[in-house]
Amino acid sequence: EAGVAQSPRxxxxxxxxxxxxxxxxxxxxxTLYWYQQILGQGPKLLIQFQNNGVVDDSQLPKDRxxxxxxxxxxSTLKIQPAKLEDSAVYLCASSPPGQVWYGYTFGSxxxxxxx
Amino acid sequence: SQQGEEDPQALSIQExxxxxxxxxxxxxxxxxxxxxQNSGRGLxxxxxxxxxxxxxHSGRLRVTLDTSKKSSSLLITASRAxxxxxxxxxxxxxxDMRFGAxxxxxxxx
Numbered sequence: 001e002a003g004v005a006q007s008p009r010x011x012x013x014x015x016x017x018x019x020x021x022x023x024x025x026x027x028x029x030x031t032l033y034w035y036q037q038i039l040g041q042g043p044k045l046l047i048q049f050q051n052n053g054v055v056d057d058s059q060l061p062k063d064r065x066x067x068x069x070x071x072x073x074x075s076t077l078k079i080q081p082a083k084l085e086d087s088a089v090y091l092c093a094s095s096p097p098g099q100v101w102y103g104y105t106f107g108s109x110x111x112x113x114x115x
Numbered sequence: 116s117q118q119g120e121e122d123p124q125a126l127s128i129q130e131x132x133x134x135x136x137x138x139x140x141x142x143x144x145x146x147x148x149x150x151x152q153n154s155g156r157g158l159x160x161x162x163x164x165x166x167x168x169x170x171x172h173s174g175r176l177r178v179t180l181d182t183s184k185k186s187s188s189l190l191i192t193a194s195r196a197x198x199x200x201x202x203x204x205x206x207x208x209x210x211d212m213r214f215g216a217x218x219x220x221x222x223x224x
Contacts, residue, residue, distance in 0.1 A: 004157075033212075042118075042203050042214035043158070056211060091157060103148050103160030104212065111155075 002026065004107035006092050012113045018080040021110045024073070025094030031055075033104065034067055034077050035091040043091055049075060082114045119147070119187075119204040119215035127221040134191040136218040138204030139184075147180055148205045148212070149189050158203065161189075196224045 005024040013019050025032050030051050035043035046065065048056040051072040060067070064083070069075040079086055089111050093104040119138045128134055138147070146165045150158040164171045164180045164187065171178045177190040191198055201217040 042216045045213060048211065103163050105160070106157040108157045
């Protein structure tokens with residue numbers, strides 16, 4: 001079974017620029033999550049999708065962050081414009097439909113550095 | 116928020132010793148999970164314990180859950196240098212999972 005794919009692996013941008021991250025979850029996993037992990041901290045949920053619908057985006061800074069999962073499969077997270085404090089690892093995870101009895105599967109993440 | 120809080124923040128032990136990490140949380144949960152993260156990598160799921168379970172084992176891992184105290188512990192027995200990583204507890208309710216800040220474990224050879 002292929003894992004959760006994320007790209008790019010690393011990204012360095014200047015503040016006020018835009019950036020986009022891509023995630024392809026495990027086939028058949030209806031639920032997809034984006035987490036932000038700042039160095040030294042635990043992952044923080046940004047947005048949760050169930051198929052192509054948003055379940056929870058309460059912690060997504062909507063003035064600059066956006067995410068979509070148009071066909072209920074892969075997803076894109078965008079930051080526009082980026083700030084220095086957006087420097088973090090952005091993790092994508094997926095889980096099968098229904099209760100999460102076996103844990104989430106995470107991708108390797110995209111490390112963003114804003115300079 | 117049902118974010119878990121791990122204790123200690125950092126733990127350093129010798130190879131062969133046991134490592135115990137604790138997690139406390141604030142609200143009722145469906146399950147609690149432990150994840151490992153090696154430096155610069157994604158998170159790897161270790162073990163899940165449901166709210167109606169009290170103890171679970173997986174290889175060298177032992178997890179306990181006390182819902183009355185809203186706490187959990189992760190025990191790694193006979194630690195190895197390869198166990199060096201950050202360990203996170205994550206509490207889950209209705210498919211909404213929140214992480215704590217993690218425990219950084221260093222196992223010295």
